[in-house]
Amino acid sequence: MPHVSVDSKKAIVFENAKGWTEAIHGLSALIKIKHYPPKTLWAYTHWTKKFQGFAHNKDIQSLSSVEVKDLCNI
Structure with a gap:
């Protein structure tokens, strides 16, 4: 599992994720640690896969960041 940390702006940072699957597993672990609702996990996973x-x-x-900005400007 990748090392998952949260920066001062509470943005999720995946530092060593070797691929998309590993990043999604790290995202899932962080959401569960923070006790977010299951719908939040679904939404974040959904948008990560769309991205x-x-x-x-x-x-x-x-x-x-260019790819992220491009997605937001569709």
Whole structure:
């Protein structure tokens, strides 16, 4: 499982996730630790998978803020 940390703005940071599946597992673990509702886990997982498709399954470590901005500007 990847090392998961939360920065000062409460944004989730996946530092060592080797792929999308590992990142989603880390996201799931963090959401469960924080006792968020199951619907939150579903929504975050859903949007992470949508972003993965939007990024054409590009390696997670090579993504930049440009891809995130592009998704938000659709």
